[in-house]
Amino acid sequence: MADALPHRTIADAAARLAAGTLSSVELTRAVIARTQAVEDRVKAFNSRDESDALVQAAASDARRAAGQALGPLDGIPVGLKDVIAVNGQPLTASSRMLANFVSPYDATVTARLKKAGAVLWGRLNLDEFAMGSSTENSAFGPTRNPWDLTRVPGGSSGGSAAALAAGCALATLGSDTGGSIRQPAALCGVVGLKPSYGLVSRYGLIAFASSLDQIGPFARTVEDAAIMLGAIAGHDPLDSTSFRAEVPDYRRALTEKKGPWRIGIPREYFGEGLDPEVGAAVEQAIAHYRAQGCEIREVSLPHTQYCLDTYYIIATAEASSNLARYDGVRYGHRAEGVTDIEQLNSRSRAEGFGAEVKRRIILGTYVLSSGYYDAFYLRAQKVRTLIRQDFLNAYRDVDVLLTPTSPVPAFKLGEKSDPLAMYLCDIYTIGVNLAGLPAISVPCGFTRAGLPVGLQLIGQPFREADLLAVARHYEQAHDWHTRVPAL
Amino acid sequence: MAATDLNIDHVARLARLALTPEEKAAFARQLGDVLHHIEQLGKVDVSQVEPTAHAFPVVNVWDADEPRPGLPVEVALQNAPRQRDHMFAVPKVVE
Numbered sequence: 001m002a003d004a005l006p007h008r009t010i011a012d013a014a015a016r017l018a019a020g021t022l023s024s025v026e027l028t029r030a031v032i033a034r035t036q037a038v039e040d041r042v043k044a045f046n047s048r049d050e051s052d053a054l055v056q057a058a059a060s061d062a063r064r065a066a067g068q069a070l071g072p073l074d075g076i077p078v079g080l081k082d083v084i085a086v087n088g089q090p091l092t093a094s095s096r097m098l099a100n101f102v103s104p105y106d107a108t109v110t111a112r113l114k115k116a117g118a119v120l121w122g123r124l125n126l127d128e129f130a131m132g133s134s135t136e137n138s139a140f141g142p143t144r145n146p147w148d149l150t151r152v153p154g155g156s157s158g159g160s161a162a163a164l165a166a167g168c169a170l171a172t173l174g175s176d177t178g179g180s181i182r183q184p185a186a187l188c189g190v191v192g193l194k195p196s197y198g199l200v201s202r203y204g205l206i207a208f209a210s211s212l213d214q215i216g217p218f219a220r221t222v223e224d225a226a227i228m229l230g231a232i233a234g235h236d237p238l239d240s241t242s243f244r245a246e247v248p249d250y251r252r253a254l255t256e257k258k259g260p261w262r263i264g265i266p267r268e269y270f271g272e273g274l275d276p277e278v279g280a281a282v283e284q285a286i287a288h289y290r291a292q293g294c295e296i297r298e299v300s301l302p303h304t305q306y307c308l309d310t311y312y313i314i315a316t317a318e319a320s321s322n323l324a325r326y327d328g329v330r331y332g333h334r335a336e337g338v339t340d341i342e343q344l345n346s347r348s349r350a351e352g353f354g355a356e357v358k359r360r361i362i363l364g365t366y367v368l369s370s371g372y373y374d375a376f377y378l379r380a381q382k383v384r385t386l387i388r389q390d391f392l393n394a395y396r397d398v399d400v401l402l403t404p405t406s407p408v409p410a411f412k413l414g415e416k417s418d419p420l421a422m423y424l425c426d427i428y429t430i431g432v433n434l435a436g437l438p439a440i441s442v443p444c445g446f447t448r449a450g451l452p453v454g455l456q457l458i459g460q461p462f463r464e465a466d467l468l469a470v471a472r473h474y475e476q477a478h479d480w481h482t483r484v485p486a487l
Numbered sequence: 488m489a490a491t492d493l494n495i496d497h498v499a500r501l502a503r504l505a506l507t508p509e510e511k512a513a514f515a516r517q518l519g520d521v522l523h524h525i526e527q528l529g530k531v532d533v534s535q536v537e538p539t540a541h542a543f544p545v546v547n548v549w550d551a552d553e554p555r556p557g558l559p560v561e562v563a564l565q566n567a568p569r570q571r572d573h574m575f576a577v578p579k580v581v582e
Contacts, residue, residue, distance in 0.1 A: 104562045197542045211541050240548045241541065309525040320502060327503070330575050334568035341580050346505035358504055359514055363521065365502040366493055376525070381538030383531050388539060419517050420524060436542020461543065 005030035006167035007484050010224040013170060014072040017064065024064075024075025027170075028057035028119050031077045035122070035168040038487050044143050044153075044163035046082045047090050048122035053077065056119040063117065072227050072251075074117030079169035081160045082123040083130055084215065085204035086110050093206045094138035095128045097332045097352030107204020108239065109173060109215050109232045116231040121169055125159030128354045129323065130180055130208045132156050133425040134416065137356045142413055145188060146485040147451055151410040154184030154425075157218070161188035164218045166487055171228050172218045177208050178311055179405075179429025181216050182441040186405035186454020189443045189483065191471075192218050193225045196462045197436035198243030200229075201236030209318035210241070212311075212433040221481055222442065222472040226250035229464060245462045257469035260293040264398030268304035269428055275408045281445030281453040282404045285474060289402070292473070297398055301390040304431060306383050308423060311430040313367050313380035320364030326352060359419060388435040395460050400470050403428050405441040405454035428456060438464045442471045443480035452480070493518055 005013075005027055016022035032050050039045060060075035069075075080086065083093050085103035087110075092098045106114070113120060127137035135143040135158025143158045145151040146166040153162040157174030161184035164172050174181040176194035185192025193216045200215045207213065217228035230250045236242045265286060270279065290296045328334040328348025335347035353361070367376035394401060407427060416422045432439045437458055444455035455474070459467030475481055495515045499506045506514070557563075560573050569576040 101566050104558055104565060198545070237550065241545055243543055243545065303531070306528055306531060309528045312521065313525065313528075324503075328568060329577055331566035331568070338578060340578055342503070343505075344578055345503040346500075349503055350505040350507075353504075355510070355513075358506065358510065359517060361502050361504060362495070362498050362514055363518055366498045366518075369498065369501060372492075375529075378538055379528055379531075379533055381540060382533035382536040383528055384539040385536050386531065386533070388542060418520075420520050423521070434542070 004167065006034040008170065009220050010072060010076050010170050010227050011221070013076060017075050018069070024057040024060040024119060025054060027075065028053050028077050028121070031121065031167070031169060034166070038166050038168065041149055041487065042144050042146055042162050042166050042168070043141060044124055044159040044166065044168060046092055046094060046123045046125050046140055046159070049089070053119055053121045060117050060119060070115070070117035073113065073231055076118050076170050077121040078113060078118040079122045079124050079160060079163050079172040080110070080120060081126055081157050081172070081174045083126060083175055083206040084110060084173060086120060090123060091206070092123070093129045094126045094140055095352065095354065095357070096139045097326050099139070099333070101331060105204065108201035108236045110204060112232050118231070122163065124157070124163050124172060127156035127158070128357050129206065129319070130156040130175055130177055131319070131356050131360055133179070133183060133422050135159060136413060137354060139354055145410045146487055147189060148410060151412055151451070152187070154187035154406070154410065156180040158184050160218050161185055161190055161192065164188070164190050164220065165485055167484070171224055173215055173232070174218055175205055175213055175215050176433065177212045177315060178433050179426045181218065182429050182439060182454070182456060183406045183425060185218055185441040187410040187452065189452030189480070190218050190220060191222055191225050191443070191481065192216070192441045193229060194432065194439050195229060195233065195464060196243070196245070196438045198241055199233050199245055199438070199462060199464065201239040201242050203236055203238040207322040209315040210322060211318060212315060222440070222468055222475050223251060223254060225440070226254055226468050243462070248465050250465055250468055253465035254469055254472045257466060259470070259473060260295065261399040261470055262295045262297060262397065263289050264297050264299035264394050264401045266299050266301045266304065266394070266401055266403060268301055269403040273407050273424065273427070274404060277447040278404050278407065278409060278453050282455055285444045285455045286402060288474060288477060299394045299398060299401070301394060301431065303383065303386045303390050307387055307431040307434060308427055310380045310383045310387060310434060311426070312363070312423060313376050314384065314434070316360045316364030317368050317377050318364070320361045320368065323357070323361055356419070384434050387431055391431070391435045391437060399460070400467060401458040403456045403458065405429065405456040409447050409451035409453060432458055437461060438467050440467055440471050442475055444474070444478070445480060493522060
């Protein structure tokens, strides 16, 4: 199965396209056929346009025939989380609020993928407005984990992870505010990269928490993630928080940077709540690096226990502000039969948003409200400083940090009905967003029940090239990433 | 930082969310749990700490003062729930 076209890597498919032994139309048809075969079980897509994808594929083949091929992504089918705008296409955030919305422009990442020749294929399911860790909060129904259809794919970018694992795209984009790329990547057995805050433009990304959100790739291999990152990274004047960082050739860096590296193991990430099988797989990965001559050093991130609370204050505060734009006036759902403007706002929002989005708006409004701002929001911003300082202190002694991505493997649909239990899924990923760091999840084993386990590597700000090289070093010595779910 | 302070009617009004009585009861209970968890932030000594708004502060982002095309009116209105004469139509705001 891993030999089948829809399960190829970008690097492999690009080589065949360049050699003329494969066409983009042939590849895209294979991906469409695979999607048709499995989508009624996986339910990763909110919408897809097969004829549009084939038109893009034919254009890629024509470019190549004319000697004008654009690079490794030219002709490669790439899926997008349904929070990333594509001009003229639906954009729902998996919310009733935007069920009929059509994007009037391209996100910057969309424009860059188009410029790289990628075949944009499908809008992928998520927890409504990217709020959740299981994709069960989608207004259009949950996505299933391709490794076990009774389990969740993780979230919020569950559709992006599941579609890739199931062979319905060669790579996908997601967004990560507190782990929404890395956690589903771990639960679905694929690579997921959250770049440094500001490396990838957020223009055209539906906003959740603006100081934490980053777009990043899901891919089958670290090399493919490097190719995707190279296409989307870089300063963008349309995003005022976009950073003027150097964008190196990430793919070349994979072979140039050879280590050995000093790897830090934060002791706070291996405590209570960590599934023993996940812990054992991660310990094996540590043993690998040690055997390869890397220096393994225990480090401490002493404010780790405050990450969850800090995150849920800052993220909900920013969300309550960002989601104020859905007022029923200019776009999105509007309630019928209302006679005044406040009713129009309040009822449109009540009808358009699902339970988790409402909960977070309420929490965010509360922590920002008069009399509570200093006690909650301002205090959380100060603790955020301490959390960030913990990481920067650790990097005085080590090059990267190594942790589990998720404390548990994929759980059953409906298993975590309590919001706080669901929030605890993110304990190993949210610190990274608060500190603005790059981090990657790489497959590092399977449980006895056959569920994928992910290893998280956390890098230094804007040092994605080093981070990818460390991840690639592990991946090359293992074959977890080559396994394909038996769907 | 007492968790019992959450006045759900007041906050729902501020957030412009017309919640049902069932939603109010459920959210008050669930958010009570979350706020109880959050109370532990009160234990951190932040007296000497500056707040972080962004991980990598970017200041003074200037843009050239040159006109650029924006969205045409028709495109800006394409997702409007209701429109009239090239404007968004809403219930009467001023008596």
